[in-house]
Amino acid sequence: MTVAVTHNSQYAMRRQLWLSDFAKQFVLVFLASLVTILGLQRGLAPALRLRDAVRARGRNRLDPLPPEMVQSELRPLVHALNDHMERVQSQMAAQRRFVSNAAHQLRTPLALISTQASVAAREGDAARRDEALAALRTSTRQISRLAGQLLTLSRAEPGSRRPRGDVTDLSKAAREILEAHAEEALKRNIDVGLEADGPVIVEGDGTMLREMLVNLIDNAIRYSGADGRVTVSVGHVDGSAIVTVEDNGPGIPEGQREQVFERFYRIMGTESEGSGLGLAIVREVVEGAGGSVSLGDAEGGGLIVTVRLPLA
Structure with a gap:
């Protein structure tokens, strides 16, 4: 038995099958796209809220954003x-x-x-x-x-410079700074000395650590007066670098030893020229390096400043 079909009927059948498959695939692609768009909108909604919250802020508004506004990721x-x-x-x-x-x-x-x-x-x-x-x-x-x-x-000041990890020998730095101040000390007949057994290494901002020593030594020479004495000692005890700067000047009354670390504070009646910034700089540098600074009475009168810094 022979079965035959015409070309037109064969073409119509193929066209019907193709259109049927295309319609099904189009519906599937449309549904997949719709689900993807809805999923992206839902997933990106917290990020978009974060974007809008940042854009809506004024240029001087820097208070923290609430973390609860976005998902944990x-x-x-x-x-x-x-x-x-x-x-x-x-x-x-x-x-x-x-x-x-x-x-x-x-x-x-x-x-x-x-x-x-x-x-x-x-x-x-x-x-x-x-x-x-x-x-x-x-x-x-x-x-x-x-x-x-x-x-x-x-x-x-905190936040004004990038953290640095310079390796600094406090003994060497103190010696160089004392040499730079030697001429001024000689003019005023001030006996300047350094006591250091060897290298004392700390890590931090090397430039600022030197500025700390400059201000301590400059203050000691400035307030010692003629025929005075300034002694700088550098050593280490129990994992800490210890720097002391001692002079035989008028000293600082115990009741004002905290106030002298404030900016522009000067003790009434002092004749020496000064801006009231030296010890403020010292405290900022020392605390920035993770250390501490304290004031005390020197033997025989005067002031002794003690700085403690963590050893490298």
Whole structure:
């Protein structure tokens, strides 16, 4: 028996099968796409809320974002954003404090320099003009030192610099700083000495650690007076580096030993020139390096400053 079909009927049958399969596949692809879009929208909704929350904030708003606004998988991202905003907030606060301190402390010395320059320009007598110029040079040195200390203090504040792991030999650094101050000490007939058995190695910001020693030694020489004595000792005890700077100056009353670490604080009645920033810088640097600083009475009168830092 022979069965035959026409070409038209065969073509119609293939076309019907193809359209049927295409319709089924189209429906399946459409449903899969719809499920994917809905899933992405649901899955990305917390991230989009986080994006909108960040965009809606003002440029000066740096308070933490609530981690509960996203699912647990995205909470590490929120914590990282909060940590970053905290560092930025700390840097902005340090910058504001520096600008405020600089504006307040530089205003009076700059006015004094302007006055002294005007007096020197008007003075006809050569001797008095030289005296006015000498006073102008002294004021210029003072304001230069103040500006340097302000910059050092701004760098010492937490968050203002990237953490550094420099290896510093405190004995070597103290010796170099004492050598740099030797000329000034000789002019005032101050006996300067260093007691160090060997290298004392610490890890931290090497530049700031040197600034800490500079301020301690400079303060000791400045307040010792003529025919004074300054002794710097460097050693280590129980895993800690110990630096002491001792002088036989007027010392600091026990009731004011905490206040002298505040910025621009000066003890009433002190004759020595100073900005009140030296010990503030010392504390910022020491605490930034994980150490501590304390003040005490030196034997025979005077002040002894003790700094403890973790050994490397």
